[in-house]
Amino acid sequence: MSEIPTELRYLSSHEWVRVEDGVATVGITAHAQEAMGDLVYVETPEVGTTLAAGDEAGVVESVKAASDIYTPVSGEVIEINDALEDAPETVNSDPYGAGWMFKIQVADEAELENTLTADEYQAQIEDE
């Protein structure tokens, strides 16, 4: 069973989000990277873009398939993980750490209520 840290929140589309000091860091879950296999490209949003919760924020491509990434919260993109351009495999090896994808200045923390807890996400992937 893939790791699902309890302190994070999740989307059913397999993104995780961590909010600290009003900034949300977003990546894809261990389960997602495992299902996709070796990642070969990560396309992140541009810094300065304003996104609404649920918007498409980028794309991850593995040898096998391409998959859209969605943002769990609304706000302005303030930082992206440049290192993934040359080392997309970091998402495979450290999905919740060095494999983070982008950071958003959170417009409304109440939106996190719409995301899944670790238990809820776990229940969802067990149903898949």
Next chain:
Amino acid sequence: MANRTALYVSHLQAGAKMVNFGGWDMPINYGSQIEEHNTVRGDAGMFDVSHMTVVDVTGPASQAYLQRLLANNVAKLKTPGKALYSGMLNVDGGVIDDLIVYNMEGWYRLVVNCATREKDLAWMDTQSAGFDVTITERPDFAMIAVQGPNAIAKTCAVVGEPKADVIRSLSVFQGLPADDWFIARTGYTGEDGLEIMVPDAQVAGFWQQLLEGGVAPCGLGARDTLRLEAGMNLYGSDMDETVSPLCAGMGWTIAWSPEDREFIGRNALEQQKADGVAFKQVGLVLETRGVLRGHQKVSVLNVGEGEITSGTFSPTLGYSIALARVPLATADSAQVEIRGKLHEVKVVKPPFVRNGKQVF
């Protein structure tokens, strides 16, 4: 429940991620598909290919039968054990399957795809009417493909004599019996290596010996990127019963001479040639970001449109490659639509990689 090969438990022990493939539970990878790919290009990897269907054709008319059944001509096989790649066509010239046939001296051994097993056997049976042949499936054989520049040396080191002696004697594209095994210097990766048929009861032990001898287990994921880099077709993706071998890069596998050899599909193919073949198979290379995938549309300026038949990221080259069926007049560039955006691609002649090196 899906079929399981005699190596099912070995796969689980090696940490395989299993998927259903043509009705079989098969390993897709054992951790990292790209690492497995690179191991085959640089060292030696092994694949369980026991799901492939082995069929023996025996009897006094076996040569005449296969000369009718197959688009390539088994009479070319003069040397004992020599192998031939061929399409098996329907009367309209569509590809029922692609296969390897070995000359067993007086009879022949065929290896056909797993997903096409039932229709292949039914077709072979129907077409055998009037020929004095016996067609025998060999489900008692498991098969391991050991591939890579060190594959032969590492295999010889674990099989012992006299099998190692047989292996060393093999020329490329030749297979010979060794005790109750059948060892062929063939493969689906673009590297040197072996495909070894072993009775089910012995195969787990042999797999373990190879593992201890430094041969890495590799899954179907790596098998697909390796064959695509090698420019080899995958049945069901790059061609099927609706596709002419002349449009699928298989022209070289059709033996037109002698002119009086009436193989199934010949009339249809001759008609296609007379009418003019509209499409051809090419390789595509995308050197910028993005991954080419099957079914993406290919546009060729002032010429027309085609389609990618299989595409992937090439671990050896570090960018994406594809096989595509495009209009005959396509020159050296085209555009591919990926998620609504057009990308420029180079049009090249496959293969992309042979023996670890770029070759286009």
